[in-house]
Amino acid sequence: MATPDLDPLLLFRQAIAAGGKPTPTTSPTSDEEVPLAQATHLVFVHPTRVAIPIDTQTRFLSAQGKQVGLRSIYFTWINRDITIPAYNAAAEKLNEEMAGTAAVHSCSFVERLNLVTWLEGAGDETEFIKPLAGDKDAAAASGGSGAVTKTVTTASRSGRGTLDPRLAQIYDGERRMGDRNSVLRGIKPTDFSHIRKQAAQFMTRKPGQAAAPSSMPGGPTNNPSLPINSKPVRRPDPIILLSQSASSLLRMSNAKTFLEGGRYAPPETLNAPVHMLHIQRSIKEMDPNRPVRFILVDQTENFKPEYWNRVVAVFTTGQAWQFKNYKWSNPTELFKHVQGIYLGWRGEQPPESVRGFGHRVLTCSVEKWRDPGAPGAETSRWRDREVVETIWKAIEGNMRAKGWRRDAAPREI
Structure with missing residues (x-):
């Protein structure tokens, strides 16, 4: 068993608390980060520099009671925000890259939840980690x-x-x-949604209805809806839908760079995407204290009905199949409820279908992509920021019109 000073899990937790993360390397003396499939060591720099073999077994035990290696712990941490199917697919891909020399453990949902919670310092008790x-x-x-x-x-x-x-x-x-x-959870997630329905009749009051006075001094009130010291409800994150079309200039692989960083790069030059991303945008009129977090998705198969009230924009190429699984499969009806956006190349006309949508779809153009090594390639990208601000201006205007506030979202759009 590792000592407290050299325990991999404890070093990992301390590194995260210090605002960093360990680095996979090919030798204990190197600091150059390499792909996880090629790494032989994990280098920690807080509180002191320590290099630990990446195949070291840790105190984390799977649900079957088997020790989980340090490579699997690091893999789970860097993929903590992706969906379960994407996480499992990434684990299979990594195992194929290592070609049988080693294998990462694909954590279950409960194992992943407990490990990430413990590493972040949000909880100190977990049944999956043995004591030192x-x-x-x-x-x-x-x-x-x-x-x-x-x-x-x-x-x-x-x-x-x-x-x-x-x-x-x-x-x-x-x-x-x-x-x-x-x-609350025990060893598996528990659904308490049925409690909300039972409690709704006691916690809500019709608009304009005042509390009824007591029928007699010191007696109970006649109003069944008693005041409750309830915590403010957190505003849900707004959703932006992207197109999965191969002809779309903006997809999951380059959307964050463009919408958050203000610079366009073609999807082909970036890594393979996931199906959900988070980006942040400062909107002072809505929340002056912190940026608003947006969710970017390109699939709606798992959408719940209430999710559609959170959709604030739809990027489209004009192809009708994109709207097949939407709540409003007719584009004309869809863009009555949601801001539409088309992104194309500067100097080219948008498709006839997009022009047919009318003013409900904002048409924007970016400079055509040029090889970064070509002369003047960088100078052609200065307009990207201007295009991004135009898109955000349309999205924010639509959000204000629909009723988005600092602590509230529209119940219906």
């Missing part, structure tokens, strides 16, 4: 009938190094409250 050897010794030193309880106490602090035996005895006298994973 020093923690076990601290629990055993307490002795007596409370040995089992002491083991649980020190195990729950396994991410913080060894624990003094006397301090462990003091902790044993505390009432254990648990965290949201252990209290």
Whole structure:
């Protein structure tokens, strides 16, 4: 078992807390990052530089009780934000690249949730991580009938190094409250949506209805809707739909660079995309304190009905098959509810179908892509930022018209 100072999981957690992440390298003395399939070591630089073989087994145990290697831990962390199908596909691709020399463990949803939560420092208790050897010794030193309880106490602090035996005895006298994973979720996610329907009749009040006075001094009120100290509801993230067409200039692989960075690059020059991305945009009129997060997707098969009320823009190439699975499959009806955007090359006419959509679809053009090595290629990209701002101006105007606010989203568009 690794010591607390060289424990891979603890070093990983400390690196994330310091705002960084370890680097996969081909030797313990190198600092050059290489693809994960070629890496032999993982280099940590906080609190001191430490290189650990990437195939080292960690204290993280799978649901089947098998140790998970450091390569799998790193792979799960860097892919923490992608969907489950995309995560499994990335694991299969990595295993093919390593050609049988090693294999990454594809974590289940619960394993992934517990690992990411622990690494981020959001929780210290997880059944998947074994305590450090020093923690076990601290629990055993307490002795007596409370040995089992002491083991649980020190195990729950396994991410913080060894624990003094006397301090462990003091902790044993505390009432254990648990965290949201252990209290609400247990070992698998639980759906509590049915509780909302049952509680709705007690928590809502019709618009304009005031609380009824008491029927007698000190008696209960006649209004069944009693005031409740409820927390403000978090505004959902607005959604932007992209086209999956191969002829589209803006796809998942280059949308973040263009919409967030203000620079256009063709999809073919970038890595293979996922089906969901997050980008941020500062909209002072909506939220002056923090940027608004947008969700970019190019598939609607898994859309819930309420998701359509969050759609603020649809990028289109004018091809009718794009709208087949949309709530409004007729483009004319769709663009009555949502801002349409067409992105084409400067100097070329948009397709006839796009022109037929009329003013409900914003037509924008970017300079044609030129090889970065060609003379004057960089100077032709200065207009990209202007095009991006035009697109955002249309999206933000549509959002204001539909009722998007700092703490609220429209219930229907």
